[in-house]
Amino acid sequence: MQEVKKPRKPLIYYYIIVLAVLLIFNFLLMPWAAERRVTEVGYDRFIEMTEEEDVGQVEINQEDNEIVFTDKDGSAIYKTGMVEDPDLTRRLYDSGAKFSGQIVEQMSPILSILLSWILPVVIFIAIGQYMSRKLMKKAGGPNSMIFGNGKSNAKVYVKSSEGIRFSDVAGEDEAKENLAEIVDYLHNPGKYREVGAAVPKGILLVGPPGTGKTMLAKAVAGEANVPFFSMSGSEFVEMFVGMGASKVRDLFRQAKEKAPCIVFIDEIDAIGQKRDGRVGGNDEREQTLNQLLTEMDGFETNNGVIILAATNRPESLDPALTRPGRFDRRVPVELPDLKGREEILKVHAKKVKLDETVDFNKIARMASGASGAELANIVNEAALRAVRENRRFVTQADLEESIEVVIAGYQKKNAILTDQEKKVVACHEIGHALVAAKQSNSAPVQKITIVPRTSGALGYTMQVEEGNHYLMSQEELENKIATLTGGRAAEELVFHSASTGASNDIEQATKLARSMITRYGMSKDFDMVAMETVTNQYLGGDSSLSCSMETQTEIDRQVVELVKKQHEKAAKILEENRTKLNELADYLYEKETITGEEFMRILNA
Numbered sequence: 075m076q077e078v079k080k081p082r083k084p085l086i087y088y089y090i091i092v093l094a095v096l097l098i099f100n101f102l103l104m105p106w107a108a109e110r111r112v113t114e115v116g117y118d119r120f121i122e123m124t125e126e127e128d129v130g131q132v133e134i135n136q137e138d139n140e141i142v143f144t145d146k147d148g149s150a151i152y153k154t155g156m157v158e159d160p161d162l163t164r165r166l167y168d169s170g171a172k173f174s175g176q177i178v179e180q181m182s183p184i185l186s187i188l189l190s191w192i193l194p195v196v197i198f199i200a201i202g203q204y205m206s207r208k209l210m211k212k213a214g215g216p217n218s219m220i221f222g223n224g225k226s227n228a229k230v231y232v233k234s235s236e237g238i239r240f241s242d243v244a245g246e247d248e249a250k251e252n253l254a255e256i257v258d259y260l261h262n263p264g265k266y267r268e269v270g271a272a273v274p275k276g277i278l279l280v281g282p283p284g285t286g287k288t289m290l291a292k293a294v295a296g297e298a299n300v301p302f303f304s305m306s307g308s309e310f311v312e313m314f315v316g317m318g319a320s321k322v323r324d325l326f327r328q329a330k331e332k333a334p335c336i337v338f339i340d341e342i343d344a345i346g347q348k349r350d351g352r353v354g355g356n357d358e359r360e361q362t363l364n365q366l367l368t369e370m371d372g373f374e375t376n377n378g379v380i381i382l383a384a385t386n387r388p389e390s391l392d393p394a395l396t397r398p399g400r401f402d403r404r405v406p407v408e409l410p411d412l413k414g415r416e417e418i419l420k421v422h423a424k425k426v427k428l429d430e431t432v433d434f435n436k437i438a439r440m441a442s443g444a445s446g447a448e449l450a451n452i453v454n455e456a457a458l459r460a461v462r463e464n465r466r467f468v469t470q471a472d473l474e475e476s477i478e479v480v481i482a483g484y485q486k487k488n489a490i491l492t493d494q495e496k497k498v499v500a501c502h503e504i505g506h507a508l509v510a511a512k513q514s515n516s517a518p519v520q521k522i523t524i525v526p527r528t529s530g531a532l533g534y535t536m537q538v539e540e541g542n543h544y545l546m547s548q549e550e551l552e553n554k555i556a557t558l559t560g561g562r563a564a565e566e567l568v569f570h571s572a573s574t575g576a577s578n579d580i581e582q583a584t585k586l587a588r589s590m591i592t593r594y595g596m597s598k599d600f601d602m603v604a605m606e607t608v609t610n611q612y613l614g615g616d617s618s619l620s621c622s623m624e625t626q627t628e629i630d631r632q633v634v635e636l637v638k639k640q641h642e643k644a645a646k647i648l649e650e651n652r653t654k655l656n657e658l659a660d661y662l663y664e665k666e667t668i669t670g671e672e673f674m675r676i677l678n679a
């Protein structure tokens with residue numbers, strides 16, 4: 075798709091030109107025109123004229139050091155520079171000249187105010203009015219306001235051969251299937267009209283950031299070969315109440331003209347938030363939303379305008395917006411699964427040169443939980459790394475390193491750990507890995523490193539999921555907590571002290587344990603009662619407690635108990651394998667980075 079940009083000079087541009095012209099006129103041309111009527115003559119000529127008694131009026135201009143005078147009948151005006159002349163007054167008196175008033179007429183004060191202040195303002199307003207009327211006519215209606223603020227300024231993409239297609243969007247098969255129907259309708263609306271089927275007016279794409287929602291919307295337009303209007307929800311919200319609503323009207327007017335077409339509103343939660351009637355609420359946003367609701371009601375079904383909208387906070391949308399008849403279809407665009415990740419990697423890898431060692435499946439397994447945008451970033455980081463190292467091809471190592479870059483940041487080149495710190499970090503990481511490996515259900519270790527990263531991690535253990543995971547059993551979750559506590563357990567075992575290195579582990583372990591008790595019903599006492607609800611599913615998954623104070627205390631107690639139990643379990647595993655722990659920690663301390671195979675070899679030796 076190609077974006078079509080409207081060449082448009084802002085109105086302010088015209089105003090500046092007019093202002094400049096007026097200023098030039100006022101300050102340069104007017105005095106110049108006045109000057110023109112005066113002839114400059116020498117002092118000798120002035121004396122001559124006084125002697126011939128051919129001088130009418132005289133004005134001595136001390137400030138400018140000049141004498142301005144007329145001839146006898148006042149038909150010509152002359153000017154001469156002043157010369158030290160004690161007889162001047164006498165001479166003038168003898169010649170019968172009159173010392174009266176100004177010769178080069180200054181304008182009357184009223185006229186001068188009129189010309190220099192009122193007139194420009196009047197011209198200014200007149201031109202402004204003319205221009206805005208002209209622009210309004212061009213925009214086609216009274217909706218657009220002065221300065222063009224009421225215009226939708228949506229980006230318009232027209233059909234073009236290199237448009238995004240469904241094949242460019244990897245994975246997301248369910249979403250594509252859902253949207254294929256829309257494409258079919260846009261190709262062949264008659265088929266639907268015949269049966270009396272109404273296609274959805276609006277489709278809401280929901281999912282976490284970077285999963286390809288925008289891409290999918292563009293792909294629908296690309297496949298259907300229709301114009302595509304794209305605008306972000308936040309672009310509607312203006313400083314003045316009513317502007318946003320006017321933009322909505324303008325957008326829909328344009329869309330109806332271009333029908334069949336697709337209107338895409340990104341981040342619709344910016345305008346579509348629930349109207350909660352709070353004091354000091356956002357009037358502008360509510361008006362904009364009301365206008366959107368009205369517009370969506372206003373156009374009849376099957377008129378060829380399809381509205382796609384994307385959001386990652388569907389729960390915050392106003393129910394009026396999501397009711398049938400408006401956005402009546404919701405298409406989830408979730409984080410890609412293993413197969414999806416592999417496909418996305420392949421799509422993006424087409425743009426870079428690869429050597430034959432690259433194993434996409436392994437990369438996809440390593441990057442579990444990554445969104446499409448992150449995967450695209452991983453491929454690009456790998457390509458950048460290849461260039462940095464003067465290679466022509468991207469290798470498997472590049473891709474693996476770039477996963478770490480995306481997850482944990484770049485290697486810190488100048489972070490120098492003391493010897494003791496390095497030993498502690500090595501022991502900590504081996505603690506995680508060992509606990510993970512010894513629990514049969516934990517994912518195998520892929521890599522362990524104690525090279526500090528810019529994210530602040532001093533080292534980490536990378537685990538790789540073997541396949542897709544949709545469900546996790548209670549045992550698996552418990553093992554995960556045990557693995558998280560393994561680092562600290564190892565430190566305690568070997569150094570008999572705790573360090574700050576475990577703060578992230580503690581956070582994650584607590585979160586998991588809390589979810590198990592409050593949301594997954596994995597506590598005996600609460601049975602299947604939800605103590606917590608997730609409020610922000612796609613953005614970090616914040617949750618809010620919904621239980622009494624006593625229950626909260628009980629939850630806290632159980633969380634502590636659960637984590638403690640797993641911590642003890644981890645400590646036991648490590649104690650049983652104390653020699654391996656020491657051996658592996660020493661090995662890691664020396665090598666700084668070891669692979670999963672090396673780890674397993676030493677463990678099983």
Ligand code: ADP
Pocket residue numbers: 242243244245246282283284285286287288289290384418421445446447448450
């Ligand atoms: P969203 O709108 O969901 O936040 P975008 O559609 O803007 O995400 O995607 C951002 C970028 O991520 C895209 O430009 C593309 O490079 C990449 N991407 C995301 N999902 C996919 C996918 N399923 N297939 C291919 N590329 C993807």
